Amino acid sequence: MRSNHLSYRSLEPCKVTLALRGSTAAIFATARSDNVVVAPHVLRLRAETPRNPRTAEGFAARLRALVPLLPHPSSPTMSFSSRLRALWTFGRGVALGLPDPTGDENPMELFERWFADARRSGLFLPEAMCLSTCTPEGAPSSRMVLLKGVEPEAFVFYTNFESRKAGDLEANPQAALLFHWGVLERQVRVEGRVERASEETSFAYFSSRPRGSRIGAWASKQSRALNSREELEARVREADARYPGDDVPLPPFWGGYRVVPSRIEFWQGRASRLHDRWVWQRVEDGNWSVGRLYP
Numbered sequence: 001m002r003s004n005h006l007s008y009r010s011l012e013p014c015k016v017t018l019a020l021r022g023s024t025a026a027i028f029a030t031a032r033s034d035n036v037v038v039a040p041h042v043l044r045l046r047a048e049t050p051r052n053p054r055t056a057e058g059f060a061a062r063l064r065a066l067v068p069l070l071p072h073p074s075s076p077t078m079s080f081s082s083r084l085r086a087l088w089t090f091g092r093g094v095a096l097g098l099p100d101p102t103g104d105e106n107p108m109e110l111f112e113r114w115f116a117d118a119r120r121s122g123l124f125l126p127e128a129m130c131l132s133t134c135t136p137e138g139a140p141s142s143r144m145v146l147l148k149g150v151e152p153e154a155f156v157f158y159t160n161f162e163s164r165k166a167g168d169l170e171a172n173p174q175a176a177l178l179f180h181w182g183v184l185e186r187q188v189r190v191e192g193r194v195e196r197a198s199e200e201t202s203f204a205y206f207s208s209r210p211r212g213s214r215i216g217a218w219a220s221k222q223s224r225a226l227n228s229r230e231e232l233e234a235r236v237r238e239a240d241a242r243y244p245g246d247d248v249p250l251p252p253f254w255g256g257y258r259v260v261p262s263r264i265e266f267w268q269g270r271a272s273r274l275h276d277r278w279v280w281q282r283v284e285d286g287n288w289s290v291g292r293l294y295p
């Protein structure tokens with residue numbers, strides 16, 4: 001690994017390190033700032049360029065082209081972490097935007113790429129998503145859940161089948177999911193129909209969880225009224241005694257839901273609120289249509 005250290009006055013107090021390994025180039029942006037509070041995981045960002053420039057000089061030239069596009073550190077319009085994020089996207093996001101979709105691109109594959117970016121960015125819980133459901137009368141409610149699977153046709157999360165959300169979904173199997181990856185200035189909106197995951201899928205995921213979470217699933221009557229913390233702890237002790245070993249069975253009231261999208265929107269923040277939005281919608285033959293939306 002060969003490293004070049006590049007310093008740009010307009011980027012201070014951010015130190016940019018360029019590293020080359022084979023045909024892959026990466027930048028590390030490290031912040032040293034006394035007056036800006038940035039979470040430690042934001043302080044070290046690593047961006048790989050998909051175009052793999054062959055030389056340090058070529059890579060540095062791209063970086064130099066990006067620098068004038070970044071506001072001065074004292075600019076009140078862009079936070080320090082936003083500048084780091086702009087480095088992360090390295091000209092693909094806020095600074096230069098994203099290319100027009102080709103039309104044959106699958107939105108689930110684009111989601112996988114954005115999700116991988118979110119995981120690499122060091123964000124806490126990039127898999128956290130807001131799940132919105134509706135009663136049959138149309139009254140909405142939202143809560144956070146964790147994305148535990150991305151299948152070619154569906155987003156999967158796990159929950160209690162007797163919870164409030166499950167009550168909504170069993171009566172009205174439509175849902176919306178929302179991801180927000182702030183440091184990347186990206187948002188993804190998903191809408192679609194919902195169905196239960198197979199028991200095998202639920203069992204496989206349940207078995208992968210730590211024993212405490214499996215016992216907790218048995219103990220919790222999710223969304224129902226609880227008289228005291230002691231009552232919950234007593235239920236945990238009871239389940240713990242009932243299933244003493246590692247062999248905790250899958251509760252019949254617990255498992256996965258698959259959200260099968262009919263609409264997915266990708267939102268990339270850009271300068272002056274002139275953001276990029278692309279929306280994919282299922283058409284009758286099962287294919288996707290794609291188009292841009294005004295920001």
Ligand SMILES: Cc1cc2nc3c(=O)[nH]c(=O)nc-3n(C[C@H](O)[C@H](O)[C@H](O)COP(=O)(O)O)c2cc1C
Pocket residue numbers: 125128141142143144145146147157158159160163164165166222223
């Ligand atoms: C970051 C985060 C992740 C969560 N993940 C889940 C999850 O994967 N499944 C779940 O049932 N609840 C999860 N919860 C709890 C839910 O937000 C909610 O409190 C619970 O599911 C009950 O919702 P309901 O009464 O609307 O059914 C999570 C909460 C947070 C803050």
